Amino acid sequence: MCSKLLSTEWGPMQIRSGIAVSPGVAIGPAFMLGVEDFRIPDDTVSVDAVESEIIRLRCALENVASEISANEALASKHLGKEYAAIFAAHQQFVRDPKLLEKIESLIQNQHQTPEHAASQVLRKYAKELQNLGDKYLAERAVDIFDLERSLLRHLLGEQREELSHLKAPVIVLAHNLTPSETAGLNPKFVQGFVTEVGGSTSHTAILAGALEIPAIVGVGDFLTDISGGEMIIIDGNEGRLIIAPDEETQQKYQLVQQRFRSEHQARQKYGLGRAQTLDNVDIEVCGNIEFPEEAKSCKKRGADGIGLYRTEFLYLGALKERTEEDHYEAYLEVLKRFPDEPVTIRTLDVGADKIPDAMMHVYGDKSNPELGLRSIRVSLEYTDLFKTQLRAILRAAVHGRIRVMFPLISSLSEFRQAKMVLRDVCEDLEDQNIEFNPDIPVGMMVEVPSAALMAEEFAREVDFFSIGTNDLIQYTLAADRSDPAVSKYYNASDPSVLFLVRRVLRAAQAADIPVSVCGQMSSDPKFLPLLLGMGLRQFSVTPQAVAPIKQLIRKVSIEECKELAKRVYELDLARDIENFLRAELKRFLPEENENRRN
Ligand code: PEP
Ligand code: MG
DSSP states (O other): OOEEEEEEEEOOOEEEEEEEEEEEEEEEEEOOOOOOOOOOOOOOOOOGGGGHHHHHHHHHHHHHHHHHHHHHHHHHHHOOOOHHHHHHHHHHHHHHHHHHHHHHHHHHHHOOOOOHHHHHHHHHHHHHHHSSHHHHHHHHHHHHHHHHHHHHHHHTTOOOOGGGGOOEEEEESSSOOOHHHTTTTTTTTTEEEEESOOOOTHHHHHHHHHHOOOOOOOOOOGGGOOOSEEEEEEEETTTEEEEOOOOOHHHHHHHHHHHHHHHHHGGGGGSSEEEEOTOOOOEEEEESSSTTTTHHHHHTOOOOSEEEEEEGGGTTTSSOOHHHHEEEHHHHHHHOOOOSEOOOOOOOOTTTTBBBBGGGHHHTTSSSGGGGOOHHHHHHHHHHHHHHHHHHHHGGGGGSSSEEEEESSHHHHHHHHHHHHHHHHHHHHTTOOOOOOOOEEEEEEESSSHHHHHHHHHHTTEEEEEEEEHHHHHHHOOOOTGGGHHHHOOTTTTTHHHHHHHHHHHHHHHTTOOEEEGGGGGGHHHHHHHHHTTOOOOOEEEEEHHHHHHHHHOOOOHHHHHHHHHHHHEEEEEEHHHHHHHHHHHHHHHHHHHHHHH
């Protein structure tokens, strides 16, 4: 990514470019997110919690053991078996029942937290080694400290400790933020963030939008140029990071920030009411959410319902398993805001970059995670987990217009299996005399090319489709959505992607079933006329995009969108399609261009 140096009186101003993933401007001091030592919570646990805390400890130890196995395999491959033996010794130590016994006894008898108990036991071992008077053994104490750190990392979850101690507004700068870490950012203090890695539709990027803080990802190496505390500007509209800005730049961006905020505020009114095109075609604009609380902001912004509820975020950052009641309450919270509108609950889509702590042992350090055990495949493998969620969905469906949707379906047999589990759950609920709604619509995400290619066949069996372009693009073009190194290959305008989207829309139309697009593509105004022209009538967008998308719908006619789509079908290069769509957008929104010039 490009970098520019300007000399100022108080230090060189640096400008870096990255991928803009959440709009707006943030100005504030740099807060470097490093790998600081962990602060161990010193409190005790209640008697009731002892059992679940012991489970948490066992999970963490299991995760550490998996990590060691992965390292062992790596060392064996690259360095030879003799080096790998070090890890085998670590493994033995972590799996030693005596170690577990000692830590558990402190939790059980003294009600210590697992963090505290583990740290105490491990440090005692390390001290004993250091006191044996043998230089070699004394050095092995370092290994124990390493294991302590790794165990604490798993116990304390993904949330890095320092983030929870913020007292003043900052701009977070990090090499990477996991979706769980991003979900844990407090927008009251974190005004924006910039990461060295990451892609435009990574879940970290999506969460930045949910938190409504400006963000840039995929900037490349820049952290070594920063010591922390210097003034930072994030231009989340243009994907620009400015380090140590000069006076003039600061003033300029303060104005941009004010203008963005007032425009954003003024635009909210467009979210209200249904959106119709100039030729009176009604278009549904629903919202995408990750957390139940977001339903409130979707409602405020005028969403016509919830088109995608990414329920896996209930698990991310959580240190314990979620119960049926946890799910049920989350769904009711969404229904509270949308009692009469459609609410589409997507079943768990864990795996790839979204791995709950409690499931870390399932994954270890697998390579190629995007093609690994993810999403519906996890649900079909761990049916208890799946059934717990389905029970809650069916029960909550008594209170509103819930639809259930399975993610990452890649074959008909997978969809049929998922439906079979749903039927089993209905039978269980019936046997147990528990109230539920057996008639909810059952749909699927179309986000794997195989599903798009088989759309006609699927359309005979599903109640609705929702096109997940974020994954559809990465799997069609073989470009990891989170990897900036391949971001130039990841392109929503690619004719192959548009071909698949069109194919799914046609299959849905022919079978007369509802279809929406819930990937980021539907939140991007430049694709709106094209999608309308292709026949899409239902959009599900990020909450922030509801108003601008409705505003644009009211400025176009279906007829001209169809014409525009025809012209796109004639183009065979992503770059030409992208440029054409940008130019068309300018034509539809002349006043926006005018504002930008002033
Ligand atoms: C998608 O893939 O387009 C989608 C909406 O799902 P997610 O971004 O959660 O993978
Ligand atoms: Mg997806």
